[in-house]
Amino acid sequence: MGSAKSLEALQSVNAPDARSVVRELDESDALDEAMTPGGEFVAEELIVQVIPQAGDEFTCYSCFLVRHRSQLAREKNGHSYCIECEG
């Protein structure tokens, strides 16, 4: 009787309370990430795109990814295309 009652108590404690606490933690975490470091990440990405690419790299004009020179498949009208886009 004693053990069954404590098990029941454990389950009732685990079910609603623990879950709602976890959910609240998740939500506040997500909010923090969206507000503080998220903005810095966007800024870093913009800076990376402005910096001139290295000499052995090119930016594919089709998928706009920076590729290594070895992945250059075609150059047309001054634009470079990678092997994945030219297939």
Ligand SMILES: [Zn+2]
């Ligand atoms: Zn491409």
